[in-house]
Structures are given as structure tokens and as C-alpha cells.
Amino acid sequence: MNxxxxxxxxxxxxxxxxxxxxxxxxxxxxxxxxxIRVESRPAFLKALAExxxxxxxSDYSMPQFDGMCALHLALQHDANLPFxxxxxxxxxxxxxxxxxxxxxxxxxxxxxxxxxxxVNGALERKRNRIAQAEAEMxxxxxxxxxxxxxxxxxxxNQDGMxxxxxxxxxxxxxxxxxxxxxxNPSELLSSGRHDIAFYQSLWDxxxxxxxxxxxxxxxRKDGSLYPEEQTITPVYDKQGQIQHFVAIKQxxxxxxxxxxxxxxxxxxxxxxxLPNQRLFLDRLNQSxxxxxxxxYWGAVLLxxxxxxxxxxxxxxxxxxxxxxxxxxxxxxNDLRDEDTVARQGGDEFAVLLVNLATTHPTAIRxxxxxxxxxxxxxxxxxxxGAADYHISASIGVTIFPKAVAESVDDLLREADTALYRAxxxxxxxxxxFEPAMQEAVQARFALEHDLRQALARGEMRLFLQPQVDHQGxxxxxxxxxxxxxxxxxxxxxxxxxxxxxxSGIIVTLGRWVLEEACRLLKQLDAAGHRLRVAVNVSPRQxxxxxxxxxxxxxxxxxxxxxxxxxxxxxxGLVIENIHDxxxxxxxxxxxxxxxxxxxxxxxxxxxxxxxxxPLHELKIDRTFVQDAPTDPNDAALVEAILAxxxxxxxxxxxxxxxxxxxxxxxxxxxxxxxxxxYFDRPLPWPQFxxxxxxxxxx
Ligand code: C2E
Ligand code: MG
Ligand code: MG
Numbered sequence: 001m002n003x004x005x006x007x008x009x010x011x012x013x014x015x016x017x018x019x020x021x022x023x024x025x026x027x028x029x030x031x032x033x034x035x036i037r038v039e040s041r042p043a044f045l046k047a048l049a050e051x052x053x054x055x056x057x058s059d060y061s062m063p064q065f066d067g068m069c070a071l072h073l074a075l076q077h078d079a080n081l082p083f084x085x086x087x088x089x090x091x092x093x094x095x096x097x098x099x100x101x102x103x104x105x106x107x108x109x110x111x112x113x114x115x116x117x118x119v120n121g122a123l124e125r126k127r128n129r130i131a132q133a134e135a136e137m138x139x140x141x142x143x144x145x146x147x148x149x150x151x152x153x154x155x156x157n158q159d160g161m162x163x164x165x166x167x168x169x170x171x172x173x174x175x176x177x178x179x180x181x182x183x184n185p186s187e188l189l190s191s192g193r194h195d196i197a198f199y200q201s202l203w204d205x206x207x208x209x210x211x212x213x214x215x216x217x218x219x220r221k222d223g224s225l226y227p228e229e230q231t232i233t234p235v236y237d238k239q240g241q242i243q244h245f246v247a248i249k250q251x252x253x254x255x256x257x258x259x260x261x262x263x264x265x266x267x268x269x270x271x272x273x274l275p276n277q278r279l280f281l282d283r284l285n286q287s288x289x290x291x292x293x294x295x296y297w298g299a300v301l302l303x304x305x306x307x308x309x310x311x312x313x314x315x316x317x318x319x320x321x322x323x324x325x326x327x328x329x330x331x332x333n334d335l336r337d338e339d340t341v342a343r344q345g346g347d348e349f350a351v352l353l354v355n356l357a358t359t360h361p362t363a364i365r366x367x368x369x370x371x372x373x374x375x376x377x378x379x380x381x382x383x384x385g386a387a388d389y390h391i392s393a394s395i396g397v398t399i400f401p402k403a404v405a406e407s408v409d410d411l412l413r414e415a416d417t418a419l420y421r422a423x424x425x426x427x428x429x430x431x432x433f434e435p436a437m438q439e440a441v442q443a444r445f446a447l448e449h450d451l452r453q454a455l456a457r458g459e460m461r462l463f464l465q466p467q468v469d470h471q472g473x474x475x476x477x478x479x480x481x482x483x484x485x486x487x488x489x490x491x492x493x494x495x496x497x498x499x500x501x502x503s504g505i506i507v508t509l510g511r512w513v514l515e516e517a518c519r520l521l522k523q524l525d526a527a528g529h530r531l532r533v534a535v536n537v538s539p540r541q542x543x544x545x546x547x548x549x550x551x552x553x554x555x556x557x558x559x560x561x562x563x564x565x566x567x568x569x570x571x572g573l574v575i576e577n578i579h580d581x582x583x584x585x586x587x588x589x590x591x592x593x594x595x596x597x598x599x600x601x602x603x604x605x606x607x608x609x610x611x612x613x614p615l616h617e618l619k620i621d622r623t624f625v626q627d628a629p630t631d632p633n634d635a636a637l638v639e640a641i642l643a644x645x646x647x648x649x650x651x652x653x654x655x656x657x658x659x660x661x662x663x664x665x666x667x668x669x670x671x672x673x674x675x676x677x678y679f680d681r682p683l684p685w686p687q688f689x690x691x692x693x694x695x696x697x698x
Contacts (some may be wrong), residue, residue: 174221280342297363571603622656
């Protein structure tokens with residue numbers, strides 16, 4: 001409304017003096033306006049149309065016209081046109097009729113002073129009506145906008161309970177307003193993909209009066225999940241209290257799919273679906289940093305196919321592509337989930353091995369084992385259609401981290417240098433970057449090769465190391481294997497037991513040790529020495545499905561007394577697959593065999609599992625025994641082990657006792673069985689037997 005234009009008043013009045021009086025009255029009250037006067041119906045209609053009054057002041061009864069009629073015409077013209085009756089005489093009933101018919105007010109001519117109030121009041125009401133109509137229109141428009149919005153909109157109360165949703169919300173989630181109202185959106189839509197902390201931080205933000213924006217995964221009524229982007233805005237009341245929250249949600253499934261596709265294109269090889277060079281470098285970067293922190297070694301392998309170009313040229317790219325795909329699959333199958341196989345392009349693949357081991361030699365062994373496995377698997381024919389293709393691969397290996405920090409490029413260069421050597425060496429082979437590594441691997445292969453023959457060639461020896469009580473009397477012995485390897489002298493078990501474990505040779509070697517130990521046990525018994533013999537059992541050996549049967553067989557065959565046989569197992573064995581372990585131990589325990597936990601304290605000792613096992617004894621590792629008298633930490637550990645053993649009613653063997661001080665220390669703390677150089681070294685059978693005889697003589 002234009003407030004600058006002067007107000008136009010239309011008088012309907014047959015007496016000009018009355019109209020003039022009214023004009024003066026209004027002017028006196030400071031109202032600024034223009035006016036005209038009419039007194040007939042046609043003049044009134046013309047004035048309505050042409051003069052466009054903002055207000056009509058009309059007499060009630062006139063000779064040519066009447067006020068009620070004017071009122072009807074005015075309202076027909078504009079339903080919101082203020083209309084005031086100004087009359088000399090009107091009874092109350094008529095006045096009420098006028099108001100009912102739509103007049104805004106009425107004023108008696110003898111009380112003309114009220115006219116300015118009536119006019120101001122009418123104008124004010126008119127302004128309010130316009131404002132209200134505008135507000136209603138705005139609300140109406142907004143409501144249509146909310147209804148029609150493509151984004152899902154939820155309005156909740158301050159407790160987060162849904163009060164209103166728009167149709168897009170129902171389309172997105174499957175919930176109708178009736179189903180949703182009164183519920184908490186996060187309960188209604190929770191996918192379980194976000195933890196409590198996520199929702200906590202969302203609530204912290206909006207309760208602090210800030211807008212929360214983020215992405216989340218929600219669940220539809222039909223159970224399906226979808227990603228959405230959400231903005232939640234707190235809405236305040238006049239007192240500044242949060243009264244509502246308005247959440248606007250957008251389904252971003254398509255965007256996510258597009259993003260995933262872009263990611264796939266950027267980081268994966270289209271042919272094989274394997275990571276590409278870029279992703280490989282990323283992972284290598286992370287892994288080499290992680291290796292430095294964790295102390296775990298990793299390795300990089302570059303695998304290059306030997307005959308690929310020939311196949312590709314002779315058979316065409318289609319066959320070449322199929323072959324590459326199969327190669328990728330074969331390599332992947334040979335690896336653990338945490339490792340990465342990537343296609344470097346062409347016929348070259350890169351492999352990242354992580355968390356191999358914490359010691360360099362073991363890491364080299366494991367890396368070479370896996371490299372060898374890949375070489376062997378690619379050496380087998382590939383079947384495409386009806387034809388078999390034979391290709392092989394050369395592999396270059398380097399391991400990390402190095403003493404001097406290396407970049408990923410350095411590592412790849414090293415692996416590439418090694419690969420070059422493998423090609424030079426005649427292909428279908430594995431080469432290592434560092435000469436020392438190459439030698440170590442070769443030495444290891446030679447060792448494994450010789451070890452396979454060692455048993456058959458009769459090169460294994462079983463030594464016995466006495467175990468004594470607190471008075472130094474022999475109560476038994478631990479059987480310890482040695483290898484008389486031609487050209488290498490007597491090889492200690494630490495050098496070949498791990499190789500035997502990894503290669504599986506331990507199964508036959510372990511059986512031989514058991515047989516030999518039982519044979520000696522029988523001989524001791526026969527000579528009247530009531531000594532027990534402890535045999536070390538490696539995890540792989542123990543896990544053989546027929547391990548119990550094998551022990552029973554050896555006992556039967558040898559005729560040894562099972563009550564004098566002790567099996568030493570390690571903590572690690574027990575922790576993995578505790579159910580099977582317990583069952584097997586129970587079975588053997590029933591035969592009279594006792595169990596001892598070797599190297600106790602070096603693994604993850606936990607009372608919880610110890611309690612479940614049919615155990616007889618703990619062996620304190622010699623590293624603790626060695627330093628216990630001087631190192632308070634080791635002393636505390638030894639004391640703790642003795643306390644645990646007392647609690648579980650287990651006996652304790654202290655191994656590696658080398659000095660009187662160590663012995664005294666242990667004795668004073670209640671340890672009762674000892675083993676170590678202080679008494680005897682592990683002895684070959686003839687020496688052991690002779691000493692046993694001397695002991696008997698004592
Ligand atoms: P282990 O079972 O903890 O054996 C104790 C090791 O401590 C033996 O080493 C023993 O010679 C050594 N030792 C004993 N007293 C002393 C001492 O006073 N001072 C020092 N410094 N060392 C002492 P060995 O014979 O070299 O065996 C090493 C490990 O090889 C054994 O540790 C055991 O885990 C494994 N092992 C030995 N024989 C066998 C076997 O027949 N089968 C399996 N699976 N493992 C075996
Ligand atoms: Mg042992
Ligand atoms: Mg030990």
C-alpha cells in the first residue's frame with residue numbers, strides 16, 4: 001500500500017453541511033486526506049470505480065439512496081473496503097444489522113467527535129488485515145514449497161520427536177506421517193553404522209544452538225540402507241529457547257555411486273579389478289611408515305611374466321587379457337587379506353606383504369616362502385578355452401624398513417633391480433635385492449633341503465638335560481634335539497626348528513623325537529631310574545588331527561610308561577583355538593601324560609585360560625631366571641609366576657639356572673625344580689645314562 005498518496009475518503013451524504021462538518025472534524029484531528037461527496041447510487045458506483053476511495057463514510061438514510069445499499073455495493077466492489085455509517089438517527093438494532101452486514105463502525109452525527117477515532121480504527125484494522133493476508137499468503141506459499149520440496153524435511157520438537165514430515169520424507173524413507181510422528185528420527189532410521197559418539201556429537205552441536213551438517217547412512221522402512229546428507233537447524237521461540245529442529249535430508253546414493261566409480265577408475269585396474277599402481281604406492285607409503293613404528297617387516301615383490309609377449313603376439317590381445325586376469329587371480333589367492341596385489345601395467349604385478357615378522361631372518365624366510373609360492377603357482381599351465389598356456393614369472397623381492405629411511409620409489413627400484421637379476425638368472429626364479437638376503441634365502445633353502453634328508457640319514461641326536469629337585473637329586477630330564485649336519489657340526493635347534501615348523505618337516509621330526517624319547521624312557525625304567533622325560537611339542541605338530549593317536553601309538557610301541565612322559569607346549573599354542581587344545585590335552589592327560597607350559601611368561605599368560613587346562617607345571621623362561629637376582633622387574637615376574645603356580649596348584653621348573661646366586665634366589669622363593677648348566681648341560685645318551693647310574697649309586 002502506498003502510504004505517501006493522500007487518503008481518499010468518499011462521503012455518501014445528501015446534506016453537504018454534514019459532510020463538511022465531518023471533513024473539518026477529521027482535519028482538526030490531524031488526518032490528511034482528500035474527499036468527494038455523492039448522494040445517489042449511480043454517483044456512488046462511479047466514484048467507487050474512478051475515485052478508488054480508501055474509506056467510505058455513509059449516511060444511513062437519504063432521499064435518493066440508503067446506507068445499507070451503499071454498504072452492499074461497496075463490499076461487492078472491495079470486500080476489504082472500510083465502511084463507516086455516519087447517521088443522525090439509528091436505533092441499536094439497525095446499527096447491529098449494519099455491522100453484521102459488513103460495516104466497520106457506526107458514528108452518530110450528534111457525537112461527531114468520535115468520527116476521527118472510528119476512521120483511525122478502521123484504517124488500522126485495514127492495515128492489519130492486509131499484513132495478515134500477506135503473512136497468510138507467505139505461509140501458504142512456504143507450506144506448498146515444503147510439501148513440494150524434493151528434499152526430505154522433518155520437523156521435531158525440542159526432544160527430537162517428529163512432529164511433521166513432508167511427502168519427500170515418506171518417499172525417501174517409506175514412513176508415513178502417522179508412522180513417523182512422535183518417534184525419534186535416529187531410532188526410526190538408525191542403520192547401526194554410526195556409534196554413540198557420532199550421535200552424541202550431533203546432539204551436542206544442535207543443543208548448543210549450532211547447525212549440524214553431515215553425511216550419514218540410514219535405514220529405510222523396508223530395511224535397505226541409503227546415504228544421506230543432512231542439515232539440522234535449531235529453531236528458537238521468542239524467549240530464545242530451542243523449540244524445534246528442522247532437518248533437511250538429501251539422498252546422496254547416486255553421488256556416492258559416482259564417487260565410488262571415480263575412485264575405482266582412479267585406483268583400480270579396469271582389466272583385473274586389482275589395485276593399480278597409484279593405490280599400490282599409497283599403500284606402500286603407509287605400510288613402510290607403519291613398519292617403522294610397529295617393528296614388523298614387510299616386503300615388496302615385483303612379478304613379471306616371462307613368456308607373455310609371445311602369447312600375446314601369437315594369440316592376440318583377447319587371450320592375453322584373459323591370461324592377465326587369471327594371473328591376477330592366482331597371485332591374489334596365494335596371499336593374505338592384509339596383503340596387496342596390484343597391476344603395474346602390462347604383464348607386471350606388484351605385491352605388498354605386510355606384518356611378516358618382527359625379526360629380519362624370519363621376515364626374509366616368510367617373504368621368500370610367499371614369493372616362491374607365487375612363482376610356483378604361475379609356473380602351472382593356464383587354461384583358456386580349450387587350450388593350455390604355459391608362462392612363468394620372474395620375481396624380484398626387497399624387504400623394508402631399511403636402516404636408512406627409504407622412499408617408496410627406492411623400494412620399487414630395489415625390487416626392480418632384483419627382478420632384473422631374476423630375469424638374467426634364466427627366468428622363472430626369485431631374486432632378492434640385498435646380497436645378504438639372497439644368501440640367507442639360499443642358505444635357508446639348502447638347510448630345508450638337507451633337513452628333509454636328515455632323519456633318513458640318521459643325523460638327528462636326542463640329548464637329555466637333567467632336571468633336579470632342591471637337594472640336587474635328579475627327578476627327570478628334558479629331551480632336546482640336535483642335528484649333526486655334515487659340514488656344519490652340531491646344529492642347535494633354534495636354527496632348524498623354525499624351518500621345520502614352516503616347512504612342515506616338524507611333523508615327522510617331532511614324531512622321531514617322541515619315539516626316541518620314549519625309547520630312552522623305557523631304557524631308564526628298565527635300569528631302575530624312575531625319571532620323567534619332558535618332550536617339546538611344537539604348535540604345528542600338536543595341531544595335527546592325529547597327534548593324540550600318534551602319541552598313543554608311540555607309547556604302545558615303545559612300551560614306555562606314559563606316567564613318566566611330560567609334554568612341553570607353549571602359551572601361544574594354547575591361546576589359538578582353545579577348545580580343540582583343551583580337548584586334545586584332556587585326552588592325552590587321561591593316558592597319564594602331564595603337560596608343562598614352556599617359556600612361561602614370554603607369551604600372553606592369562607589366568608583365565610590356564611585354569612581351563614589340565615596342566616601340571618609351568619616352566620619359567622631362562623631369560624627371567626638369568627636376571628632375577630639383579631633385575632627387580634625379572635624378580636617380580638618370577639615371584640608372580642610362583643604365586644600363580646601356587647594358586648593353580650602347579651609345580652614350577654626354573655630353566656637356565658647357571659649360578660648358585662640364581663639357585664638361591666629361586667629356592668628362597670619356593671621354587672622346587674631346576675634345570676640348567678649349573679647342574680648339567682644337555683647330554684648325549686651314553687653320558688646321561690652313565691651319570692644317572694652314578695646318581696643311583698649316591
Ligand atoms: P626350550 O624348550 O626352552 O629348551 C631349553 C633351552 O635352554 C635348551 O636349548 C637348553 O639347551 C637351554 N638351556 C638349558 N639350560 C641352560 C642354561 O643354564 N643356560 C643357557 N643359556 N641355556 C640353557 P636348546 O637345546 O638349544 O633348545 C632351544 C629350543 O629349541 C628349546 O627351548 C625348544 O623350544 C626347541 N626344541 C629343542 N628340542 C626340540 C624338539 O625336540 N622339538 C621341538 N618342537 N622343539 C625343540
Ligand atoms: Mg622346553
Ligand atoms: Mg623353555
